[in-house]
Amino acid sequence: MFKDIVKELDPLFNPRSVAHIGATNNLNKWGNSTITSLVQSFKGDIYPVNPHEDMILGLKVYRKVTDIPGPVDLAVFTIPAERVAAAMEECVQKGVKSAVIISAGFAETGAEGKRLQDEVLAIARKGNIRFIGPNCMGYWSASSSLAAFMMPLLVKPGPLAFVSQGGNVGAAIVVAGFERGVGFHRYVSCGGAADIQIEDYIEYFGRDPEVKVIMTYIEGLNDGKRFTEVVERVTKDKPVIIIKPGKTEAAAKAIRSHSGAMAGTDEIYDAAFKKMGALRVETPEEMLDVAIGFLTQPLPKGKNVAIITPGGSYGVLCADACEQGGLNVVKLPEETIRELDKMFPPRWSRQNPVDPAGDRNLIAYLTAPISLLELPTVDSLIFMGFGGFTLFGSLIFQQQARTKMNEEQQEKNSAILKATVPILEGIKSTDPVVRAASVKQFVAGVGVTLGVQNGIEVDKMTDLVIAARESGKIGDKLIDDFINLATGKIDGSKSRMAVINDLLNGFMNAVVSQWIMRYGKPVITTTFTEQQGTLVDDHYDYASGNRAARVLLQLTKYYQYLSRESGSA
């Protein structure tokens, strides 16, 4: 059966023409917001179907599906349940290939609804029409730029795939993903799953090379055994992240009313998910956090974590979160402590979490992680407040701009900036020797400004920046922006603040990518306040140490599962 899943579902996810049965101009009907969603996203042919209207959103309306002149790959249903069977019959006559039934009022409402649903299913089977739903919020397919939703939703293409038994939990996750800058290749609100089952979508996503991470929200399963078999197969290739509510009786009752599913015993689900290598998370927020973790980080080879923090209290909270989750805040060897003694002032924490206790030496901050990542006993690093340095940088600049700065000081600052221009030009040179020498000169200059005494530190930093430049992560654009800033020629569309922010972000993210690449270990960063991060160039800052710890825990679990399965652990 699974051999054909790709062939079976491909028409659904790659349609070239869509009929919308139930499109309407009535602003107070879902048929109106659904056609709006279609028109706004889909570039192929759209045929509204409605016996009582002539034009909808500038499109010609057809009385029946069989009146449509061209071929129809997909039918979208938003008409009342009682009329779906007859319309599905017409779809079979027309040779429609696939469908999504958004309409509610089927099995979830009782015996009569179940009868209607079975009738629709039988007709669709006869015509080889695979369908999503009923009683769902629709779906998204990036390959056809198709948003066949009950209402327009913010969604962007990307490497995630998601099937949700809850339409509004699903929609909220898709929109939250958009806001965080992460996209979906597929998203399906599966609703009553009369035809295509949750495990069918997971199997299909598993075979799609565009999909990197699979997510699912489940209230109950029609066939637990089949689900287990599929997921067990898929998790060997890709992570599968699951939300399964129903720990309490109140939730179990709500589930019976919502999806009609039997919630089952939570412990049984929990054990089953573990066995099949699926990763269970508690909230929509955590689901996206973990998915982004898989997109941006390598897997940690063990549970030993090192933490670096701009302040002691954040380190305390993060250490608590890590160890409560089962990670190990690893003890640092004496040698590493002596190494860090040379970089930080004597008041630094001298243990893990590494807290430089208010040291302002940015070079030390950005090279100390090397000493930690080099240790064979460290499997991963959490760098707290990393996404906040730019916040503070720009805050300070901003306030200084508002206050009357000593003129002499202003001239001095501007002279320092201008002196960097020939060095920056050197970094852009085609000659690798000139490039390397220029980076060295630049880093040394910054070191002098920061009062850095430690030559090893400067050498390490130079090395990092050269690698980041050679890898393309520090591109010409970034260097040109810096030159424009130094010479006072800022792009008119951007404020000085925005330029400084982007420069710092671009530079810092290039450094993180070097750490990750060199050591093959996760480096999870956080913002300073609770601000949600944005995924830019494979870099993402989490909103708290707590959330970073939970992500790391799931990456660790997945690695452990894979190791056990391959017998290498």
Added chain:
Amino acid sequence: MFKDIVKELDPLFNPRSVAHIGATNNLNKWGNSTITSLVQSFKGDIYPVNPHEDMILGLKVYRKVTDIPGPVDLAVFTIPAERVAAAMEECVQKGVKSAVIISAGFAETGAEGKRLQDEVLAIARKGNIRFIGPNCMGYWSASSSLAAFMMPLLVKPGPLAFVSQGGNVGAAIVVAGFERGVGFHRYVSCGGAADIQIEDYIEYFGRDPEVKVIMTYIEGLNDGKRFTEVVERVTKDKPVIIIKPGKTEAAAKAIRSHSGAMAGTDEIYDAAFKKMGALRVETPEEMLDVAIGFLTQPLPKGKNVAIITPGGSYGVLCADACEQGGLNVVKLPEETIRELDKMFPPRWSRQNPVDPAGDRNLIAYLTAPISLLELPTVDSLIFMGFGGFTLFGSLIFQQQARTKMNEEQQEKNSAILKATVPILEGIKSTDPVVRAASVKQFVAGVGVTLGVQNGIEVDKMTDLVIAARESGKIGDKLIDDFINLATGKIDGSKSRMAVINDLLNGFMNAVVSQWIMRYGKPVITTTFTEQQGTLVDDHYDYASGNRAARVLLQLTKYYQYLSRESGSA
């Protein structure tokens, strides 16, 4: 001792002049970002003190504190630890009234640091100088608009007071509060607390009528007994919310290195907090959530919660979160179910959580809560997705604007809007009878547009809107904005979308405030996606049902504590 706490600490929080010992033009020193923070916030006299500079940020610099001509109420220290004692001696000579020692390198570094700290303390005591710190990030006092921080932070005045033993956790919470729209009357990073203890600040905040909620982050206490006595007294008047990390050995070790405190046994702390009526939370995010809950909600008189949700799956997750936290998702009486049967389509959940299952009738959504809040068995309501209606409203408008809308339909919509203008003018009338009649006409009109058949529903809504208008929550400004929208005269500074958003928000928030006022029960609302809410006009939407449930749990705990204490439970 506590009798004088107000007199003792008042000079610290209401200074008229500040000397900053360690101010500098050197951009790479905390003394520079500290003077920037002072200059940017404080309107009184600022005297930079530095033997080697003449002008800083346009201010004349003094060699020594004793050189300053006018009186000095507060001294801010950012000089190295070894030099603090001598400078403090000069402060005593000068008659300085209070101080904050940001400088690190005291007791937290060992025996020699402890000796320095004791010396400074003895000098300050001699001169009756009460001081914050050492080894802290500074403090904020709204009454003097004084931000004496190590660096400029975003902070606004408001009803919260906060003392934090972690400078960066504290700063992050203050800035996150600013971003959420909630402000602080006082914020203190207490650091090593050599002189003023955490419980002193709590006592002082407790006596300040401007302070509504007290927050504290604690790593360890110098005198647990005294702390317990104070907090027990304060919680009878105001909620005290506590973060106390250190559940794991890794965190306890980090605490010893950070603040030098002994973390103590977590269970002992937990039991002590419960006994003193303090509310323990786990994360900075939850601390702000709960604080905002106390600012915007009455206390629930029991643990029975009703949930209303725009979709089943969100209801399931919220019910799980409520019951896992110990709340009771209450069973609805048959009578209420029959009442809601009249409002919602037959597919609604017919139980708590109340899920109208995709019904688009906004009037039912906004009047159904009345049926729930009226029940004596319901102590509180969580309304999920409430802050998301405007999101979807504007999404749909936006997409329709982008697509070619049928001209006929466009004209019809615009005619409907224009017809509301005389009715809206009626709502602005000075005659209460005209006002009431106009509201009735307006609501009935909306009802017809939405296809509402139920007269009771329309009456309930009319009643709500009249009350909201009479209470001033629906002000003239809101009605004028609506008239401008209907007549196409939109304020040039705002987009049509922003106007619609603000209108919907203003209207919906007025309705929620009526529910809360009438029934004296908490109504906690959430956004649709994970977006952080903003506090506007005493209304706040939480980012998830999970977070709403945790807030409700803490409000319930506090009510239970107060009832037990007053012997009424």
